Amino acid sequence: MGVRESIKRVDAYDKVTGAAKYTADLLPTGALVAKVVRSKIANGRVLRFDLDAAKAVKGVMAIFTCFDVPDIEFATAGHPYVLEKEKGDVYDRKLLNERVRVYGDDIAVVVAVDEVAAARAARLVKAEYEEYAPILSVADALLPDATPLHPSVRPTNLLTHSSYRVGQGTYEEAKTSEPDLVEFEAEYSTQAVQHCHLEPPQSYAYMEGDRITVVSSTQIPHIVRRVCGQALGLPWAKIRIIKPYIGGGFGNKQDVLYEPLNAFLTWKLGGKLVKLEITREETMACTRVRHAIHAKVKALARKDGTLIARKIEAYSDQGGYASHGHSICANTVTLFKQIYHDHLVTEGDGYTVYTNHATGGAMRGYGIPQADFFVESMLEDFARKLGVDPMAMRLANCLPVGYVDPGTGISAYSNGMRECVAKGRALFDWDEKRKRYENQTGDTRRGVGMALFNYKTGVYPISLETANCRMFMNEDGSVSLQMGATEIGQGADTVFTQMAAESVGVSEANVHIVSTQDTDVAPFDLGAYASRQTYVSGMAVKRAGELLRDKVLDFAAFRLKKPAAELDIRADHVVRKSNGNPYVSLADLAVDAQYNRERAERFFAEASIDCHENTISTGVTFAEVEVDIPLGKVTILNILNVHDSGVLINPKLAEGQVHGGMSMGIGYALFEELLYDEKGRPLNDNLLDYKLPTAMDQPDLHAAFVELEDPTGPYGNKALGEPPAISPAPAIRNAVLQATGVAVDSLPLSPQKLVEYFVKAGLIKEVAQHV
Amino acid sequence: MFKTLTMTVNGAEVSIPVDERESLVDTLRNRLGLTSVKKGCEVGECGACTVLVDGEAIDSCIYLSVWAEGRRILTVEGLKSPTGELDPIQQAFIDEAATQCGFCTPGIIMSAVEIVGTGKRYSREELRKLISGHLCRCTGYESILNAMERIVEETYKRVGK
Numbered sequence: 001m002g003v004r005e006s007i008k009r010v011d012a013y014d015k016v017t018g019a020a021k022y023t024a025d026l027l028p029t030g031a032l033v034a035k036v037v038r039s040k041i042a043n044g045r046v047l048r049f050d051l052d053a054a055k056a057v058k059g060v061m062a063i064f065t066c067f068d069v070p071d072i073e074f075a076t077a078g079h080p081y082v083l084e085k086e087k088g089d090v091y092d093r094k095l096l097n098e099r100v101r102v103y104g105d106d107i108a109v110v111v112a113v114d115e116v117a118a119a120r121a122a123r124l125v126k127a128e129y130e131e132y133a134p135i136l137s138v139a140d141a142l143l144p145d146a147t148p149l150h151p152s153v154r155p156t157n158l159l160t161h162s163s164y165r166v167g168q169g170t171y172e173e174a175k176t177s178e179p180d181l182v183e184f185e186a187e188y189s190t191q192a193v194q195h196c197h198l199e200p201p202q203s204y205a206y207m208e209g210d211r212i213t214v215v216s217s218t219q220i221p222h223i224v225r226r227v228c229g230q231a232l233g234l235p236w237a238k239i240r241i242i243k244p245y246i247g248g249g250f251g252n253k254q255d256v257l258y259e260p261l262n263a264f265l266t267w268k269l270g271g272k273l274v275k276l277e278i279t280r281e282e283t284m285a286c287t288r289v290r291h292a293i294h295a296k297v298k299a300l301a302r303k304d305g306t307l308i309a310r311k312i313e314a315y316s317d318q319g320g321y322a323s324h325g326h327s328i329c330a331n332t333v334t335l336f337k338q339i340y341h342d343h344l345v346t347e348g349d350g351y352t353v354y355t356n357h358a359t360g361g362a363m364r365g366y367g368i369p370q371a372d373f374f375v376e377s378m379l380e381d382f383a384r385k386l387g388v389d390p391m392a393m394r395l396a397n398c399l400p401v402g403y404v405d406p407g408t409g410i411s412a413y414s415n416g417m418r419e420c421v422a423k424g425r426a427l428f429d430w431d432e433k434r435k436r437y438e439n440q441t442g443d444t445r446r447g448v449g450m451a452l453f454n455y456k457t458g459v460y461p462i463s464l465e466t467a468n469c470r471m472f473m474n475e476d477g478s479v480s481l482q483m484g485a486t487e488i489g490q491g492a493d494t495v496f497t498q499m500a501a502e503s504v505g506v507s508e509a510n511v512h513i514v515s516t517q518d519t520d521v522a523p524f525d526l527g528a529y530a531s532r533q534t535y536v537s538g539m540a541v542k543r544a545g546e547l548l549r550d551k552v553l554d555f556a557a558f559r560l561k562k563p564a565a566e567l568d569i570r571a572d573h574v575v576r577k578s579n580g581n582p583y584v585s586l587a588d589l590a591v592d593a594q595y596n597r598e599r600a601e602r603f604f605a606e607a608s609i610d611c612h613e614n615t616i617s618t619g620v621t622f623a624e625v626e627v628d629i630p631l632g633k634v635t636i637l638n639i640l641n642v643h644d645s646g647v648l649i650n651p652k653l654a655e656g657q658v659h660g661g662m663s664m665g666i667g668y669a670l671f672e673e674l675l676y677d678e679k680g681r682p683l684n685d686n687l688l689d690y691k692l693p694t695a696m697d698q699p700d701l702h703a704a705f706v707e708l709e710d711p712t713g714p715y716g717n718k719a720l721g722e723p724p725a726i727s728p729a730p731a732i733r734n735a736v737l738q739a740t741g742v743a744v745d746s747l748p749l750s751p752q753k754l755v756e757y758f759v760k761a762g763l764i765k766e767v768a769q770h771v
Numbered sequence: 772m773f774k775t776l777t778m779t780v781n782g783a784e785v786s787i788p789v790d791e792r793e794s795l796v797d798t799l800r801n802r803l804g805l806t807s808v809k810k811g812c813e814v815g816e817c818g819a820c821t822v823l824v825d826g827e828a829i830d831s832c833i834y835l836s837v838w839a840e841g842r843r844i845l846t847v848e849g850l851k852s853p854t855g856e857l858d859p860i861q862q863a864f865i866d867e868a869a870t871q872c873g874f875c876t877p878g879i880i881m882s883a884v885e886i887v888g889t890g891k892r893y894s895r896e897e898l899r900k901l902i903s904g905h906l907c908r909c910t911g912y913e914s915i916l917n918a919m920e921r922i923v924e925e926t927y928k929r930v931g932k
Contacts, residue, residue: 008865015873016861016880018807018847025806116792196908198811198819198874247809247874248908280812489872489909652868656914660871663911687816687906695899695912 001571002502003495003715006652010494010513011245011487020245023202023217027275031204032061034265034276035118036258037108037125038286039100042134042356042680043147046098046107050126054110057124059117062269065108065125066096069264073152074231077324078220078254078362080464080526090159090322092150095231095261100129101149101320102358103680104286111265111274134356134680138294138315141355149320149354157354159318160326166337166406167309167345174300174309174344181300181308184382189294189746190370191673192317194284195363196692199247201278201287205262207271212263215242219249219488220527221517224259231260232267239263243517249488250664251362252288254529255323284685288361289674291328291352292317295374297336299382305393311347312336312374316367318352319359325352327462328360331367336375338405338616339454340397356680362529364661364725368455369668373747376451376730381743390734391430391450395421399454399618410456410614414718416644416706417452417618423706424450424642428622437738446626446637449734451727454618457719458532458611465532465611468523469540471500471548473603475594477572477586478510479548484525485537487515490721491653492533496541498649499715503545504552505569506586523606531719534649536611538714543607551603555593556584613712617719619643621665621731627739629763632754634670634736640702641724647709647716654720658703661724667693669729673748778839780805781849795831795839796820799846807847807877811906818905821878822846828885830904847877850884860887860922867918871909879905883919892927895920 014020039046049065075089082088096106108125112118135141135149141157148156175181203216212234218224221243229236246253262276278287293316300308316329333348379397383390395418403412425431433448440446458465470482481500487493497511504511514522525537549569556574557564560583568575573582574589593601624638641658648654671691675683684690691697703724709716729747736754737743742761744754758764777786780803789798796813799805799822808831811819815833822831823845850858860883863869870876879902886893886901893901898919899912907915 006868009868009870011873012865012868012870013857015870015876016847016857016864017851018805018877020873021806022809022874024810025800196906198817198872198906198908199809200811245873247811248872250908280814280816489874491871656868656871656910659911659913660909661911664908686814687812688814692906692908693911694903694906695916696903698911700895700916701911701913 001507003498003649004647005498006650007494007498007508009491009653010497011515022199022245022247023215024277026215026244027204028273031273031275032111032113032269033115033118034262034274035110035122036106036282037110037122038104039107039127041100041129041131042103044100044129044131046100047128047130049108053124053126054121057117057121059113060110060121061113062111063108063121063125064096064268066098069095070233072231072233074227074260075322076227076256078223078256078527078529081226090153090326092153092322095264101356102286103682105320109261109265111269136356136676136680138317138353138355141353158351159322159354160329160352162330162333162350163348164337164407165345165347167342169345171298171309171311171345171347177308177344180303182303182386184299184385186378186381187294187296187745188374188377190292190373191747192289192292192357193668193672194289194674194690195250195252196687197248197250197252200280200283201253201257203259203262204273204275205266206273207266211238211240212267213240213242214259214263215244216259217246217253218243218259219253219486219529221486221519222484222524223527224256225519227256228260228263232264241519243486245515246488249528250364251529254362254527255288257287280687281685284690285358285682288323289319289358290363291325291360291367291370293329293332293370297374297378299378301382301386303386305383305386305388305396306343307340307397308343309345310336310342314350316350316352317357317360318354319357320354321359323359323361325360328367332371335368335371338403339375339399339452341400357676358674358682364664364722366530366722368453369726369729372451372453372726373730373733376727377733377745380734380737391421394452398452403616408461410616412616413712414615414646414708414710415618416708417454419706420618420620420642420644423704424620424622424640427704428640430622433624440739443629444626445629445739446624447735447737447739448622448624449731449738450620450622451730451734452620453723453726454616455531455719455723455726457535457615457617459530460611460614465536467525467537467540467609468606469537469544470523470606471544473548473552473586473590475591477590478512479504479506481511481513482523483513483537484517484523485533486517486528488528490528490657491650492528494653495534495649499538499541500545503542504549506572510572531721531723534717535713535719536609538717539611540607540609542714543609544605547605547607548603551605552586552589555601556589558599559589559592560584615710615712615718617645617723619723619727621727623728623731623735625732625735625739627736629740629758632751632758634732634749636666636699636732638699639728640704642704642706643720643723644706644708645720645723646713646718647707648705649715649717654705655703657720658724659701662701662728663693663698664725665728666698668747669732670748670750671697774837776836776840778841779843781846789836791837793836795822795834795836798836799831805846805848809874809877811874819875819878821881821905823881823885826885826888828882845881847880859925860884863918863922867914867921869910869914869918875905875907879915883922886919887922887926890926890930892931893923898923
């Protein structure tokens, strides 16, 4: 009972029986069907439409174009609202956009009686454009004569530049700070990838009275409500968002995608029920992606590997709209200063730049998987140059115990990085393997590699951290639990249930969590992102449980005529605190309280948390690979993640989070990449051509933990959701380096790329000539 | 355009009008309310819409409803026993935490029913291949393979072929 136990998921039964309902499963009959009309250019302006053919399609009810929507620009990032607008998100898009910035931009929308009519009419909408040359690289976007994509918010295509320098002096000055320093310079880059949650974004909307309800597959119902209100120019509470079970999100649904447009459609159509489903192809091409980032790094070290100074410049390809972009590259350069400590100085500059690629947004790890590829490739390559052991160099320089970020105050209240390395090193048989794979020859070679990471828990103090929880006790002594925090597959409902059981003193079977968030009913929460919920929303559960417990014990004291201080709740009973002897079951007490003629009481508690803490999670990946050099094919033989996420609320579910993240990291390392042609058209926006890992593409995934109790977590816990996806890619890359001696400087390590690198390195002597 | 389709769905015979152009996933979801059959791609890439047709796992998004005439269809809704007990495969998915967001789960369970139904013993590597038509972004397939390995083994011990 309570935390630290691998209870079964509270939603598992419904998910294996088909009883769990997702957005599309709840759609009432008779809905009108909306279909977004997408631009056939990546950069330009819509001049006019010819709608005659589209309107002639039988069953078409309405067509709205970019000339029909409110002249309101809004921001879509799933961030807490910022009262000082200029410091918050970037308001750079309308419901439909006349100024086209992405191939497939939303320029019009058709509403029809069924799918066939909507799709047909959408195809027949003719748009005439003023077309500009697509801007498909950060370098081109920053050219002095590049067309600014968002002149209303930025004079050039530079969306954000964030910068820091910590320590003494400058990187340049550090060069001469002592004799015999060795310098290392390199450039690394990562590709755009997509979340590929199995359920595409779905929503439907209708009106009751003058209020709009949107049922949506989102991670952030309360934020979606606010943004819908902003986008339509309506008071926020005129909007009601309902979030049922969702088929994964991974950050894509931490963005407000099509809910405002869906709300607009029902609003304009007299409150009629309208559904707006986004296809897989639209999801991949036109929602959000993980940013492709290019980094230039420099480092100075003593010959023994002691880091003296480092510098990173990162250039992030934002794509057409700001979304989360301004904060993600800042996160990227921040990791660089946190994960390793420089003796003198660390400098970071992050540039986020608008282009005509798909819009970059939040994705599991939020800029840190990119950063980790840069910093862990750099560390490995530098160690090789210095001739020092890369693990020793890591351990000598990594995140100090008691680290406090000088910029934000984010602290490693607990820090198990070194313990993770020690544990993984033994479990993985690292020393023996590392030695065995030295100096291999032949066409098939093996190697091992590792990569560290660290990750913060939630967004404080960069952004607001708040959460609410409501509980009441039913007449049978069970507890109803209402959260604003969302279940998105990660197991949030289960761990909140465990926390409530622990905090109140009841069994999990007697906790009934409401999985669906309805913003008319659910307590306020910001939602599932930043690996925050178990930490921040968990604080709210713990506090509400304590308040509920106090109320129950106060009533029990009244009925039992004993001081409340001598009472406790354990295992669904009020007991004598000193020896645990039961006095009365909660079932008997609660029904008595509800119907007591002298003192009737519904035990009820609500807690509101304003969290002013943030703590750092850490961990490591160890990977063992076999490389078929002529084929450029990497096979992962063995992979292990060791995590320092504090106390595990549910170890079995924690393991599941790690497995899923590792798989995502493997896809990032070897297979996944969104490709575009010279016009900015997506080339592989489907699950056949975009290589998501299948069960055959990876070995068994091993997860281990170091459970240090974090003093700030409600139950000693800290971030776990995102971290597993961070370090697999650089660990795999470093394993390929040991196997082949080839330092690949970009992701993914696809066969095409590896063959090129192996030819260059002389590992492949003859390239077959194709006739 | 509309035809009357007669088929057996989860043990009961149904006779319903369907559009000739309709895919089985839409018939099952929209006309019969069997919403466990999920739509993840609608082009046979992800496996979320997998159901059994005469015992064989198919992607119902690329299977025309009219092809189901006279056939037996099984979805996850039809797996529980008449008295409501879970199928051992469903129980194994619960016990091994093989469901996270749950969107791919009904489809994979239906493939598992086909695989387990052979009564054969499969290695973990063979199971990887057998479920490779299903995409899952949450689990890394690890817990799914654990559940399948367990149920395949248990079944083999009982009815082994």
